[in-house]
């Protein structure tokens with residue numbers, strides 16, 4: 001862990017409300033818990049509905065409940081295909097290690113569902129030892145084979161082959177903690193949770209981490225940090241942007257306790273700057289009633305708003321602060337904002353984590369399977385394999401830290417010579433310039449392409465590094481081989497080079513992640529490139545064989561275009577990666593087509609069938625992308 005001299009510019013100490021607690025706990029939780037019907041596919045629609053309303057008064061109760069239900073689908077809903085599309089970060093270990101070389105990784109970890117399994121009783125969400133492996137179906141990517149084939153499926157032992165020290169690592173309650181501790185030795189590491197900070201600290205128990213509790217509204221640095229403005233009594237840095245809400249939150253907490261006490265299984269959790277009303281152990285038939293009660297209390301508090309999570313409604317101040325802001329703030333505080341050599345990595349599983357995924361440019365990592373829920377096991381112990389992806393990433397980061405120790409420590413050394421970082425109130429104006437990458441790679445891909453030719457010249461596509469390829473996506477650039485018409489200007493390849501292209505056909509296996517560009521990049525690219533349509537179905541010229549319209553599925557809301565000036569379709573849908581892979585399997589479709597927005601203006605009638613996303617290519621240099629008809633569709637950046 002980098003020990004930063006974090007100081008407090010403006011710190012506020014407030015009394016912690018007496019013992020943040022889960023109340024109304026019914027002595028017996030119904031088990032198995034109420035199961036939600038498959039609802040993931042409707043999540044987007046519900047989100048849309050919820051976004052229309054600005055507060056509790058404008059949101060329909062049934063929409064809130066449905067949204068919450070959709071956030072908590074049962075274990076099997078789409079999990080297999082999700083796993084297929086999101087193999088372990090470790091499967092790309094070498095590539096990613098290469099990309100992160102010389103960069104300062106900063107780890108951000110969500111708690112519930114990421115480091116801990118989802119359980120009925122929020123008081124018992126201890127750090128996970130359930131490192132259960134999932135049988136990944138037919139991996140075809142060589143590195144995945146290498147990593148996973150020797151892993152017995154569904155074992156409680158960690159996969160044994162990559163790191164000798166982990167060979168046959170037995171299930172161990174502190175395994176996740178050890179892994180996090182180890183990562184924190186090398187990289188600044190923060191836990192970002194909806195929980196009360198004290199509570200999450202009591203679960204994690206690692207003093208060397210940063211903790212951002214209450215959805216980032218309560219940030220504290222490690223106990224060891226010192227600085228001129230640190231709070232005298234504990235010498236810790238503290239930032240609480242919503243401190244004036246504590247009395248109100250406390251009042252609402254009491255009101256909610258009263259209102260909900262007659263509803264069996266209902267629990268209200270005081271997270272200091274926000275509250276959670278738990279539905280998990282409430283009979284689903286009573287969910288609407290409970291939500292009504294919540295709403296009736298909140299009517300009196302227009303300064304509070306409601307969000308839906310995993311079988312939980314969360315009440316928080318309407319201030320513009322969330323996990324994304326906390327991430328930006330921490331980077332700033334660490335003196336790592338606006339640094340090209342910083343690689344923030346965020347792992348989270350819930351909707352509130354999407355705020356962090358949206359920070360431009362997004363720190364990246366997909367979390368573990370986002371929606372798995374309690375899986376009853378024959379022995380009656382609920383175990384949830386949510387954490388294996390998180391652990392993969394942690395292990396990856398740890399290995400990067402070990403492997404690249406020299407560079408990490410030199411990075412730390414150079415940071416020590418800089419102006420001491422400040423834990424200050426204002427969030428950074430500009431996001432750090434981060435190389436984005438994804439840990440996802442479809443296992444259900446076409447056969448791996450041949451290895452790159454060793455005779456490639458330095459100006460050729462083959463010589464571009466993976467990160468350069470990623471930058472094509474990031475900068476909206478096209479590779480030099482853009483099909484029959486080719487780039488009209490014949491410009492040389494590489495990041496920041498203007499390219500001309502119309503649409504690209506990208507093999508599914510290599511479209512690794514879709515996300516928004518940062519506002520500054522968007523501004524820069526606005527006129528010529530802002531968002532790419534992944535289109536499918538009728539009306540699309542030369543649509544890839546087998547590609548049809550699919551149902552939106554499994555796509556993180558970070559796929560939405562933010563701040564876009566591109567006219568948006570009335571009904572915006574996202575066709576997920578999951579859909580793509582499905583079609584790939586069924587119809588041997590070769591990929592998706594990515595279109596610049598100019599295409600949108602041409603084919604208005606197709607708008608409803610098209611999806612607008614920005615994207616990040618994860619295209620190995622030796623994979624050719626095909627574009628067509630540059631003149632027709634205009635210039636991309």
Ligand SMILES: O=P(O)(O)OC[C@H]1O[C@H](O[C@H]2O[C@H](CO)[C@@H](O)[C@H](O)[C@H]2O)[C@H](O)[C@@H](O)[C@@H]1O
Pocket residue numbers: 110111112113117118119120121122123125192193194195196269271275276278279280309310311312314350352
């Ligand atoms: O941001 P997070 O760290 O993910 O916290 C979000 C909420 O997590 C907790 O609730 C969730 O986990 C519980 C324990 O597994 C589970 O019973 C509940 O249904 C989930 O919603 C926590 O209790 C909440 O206060 C957090 O807001």
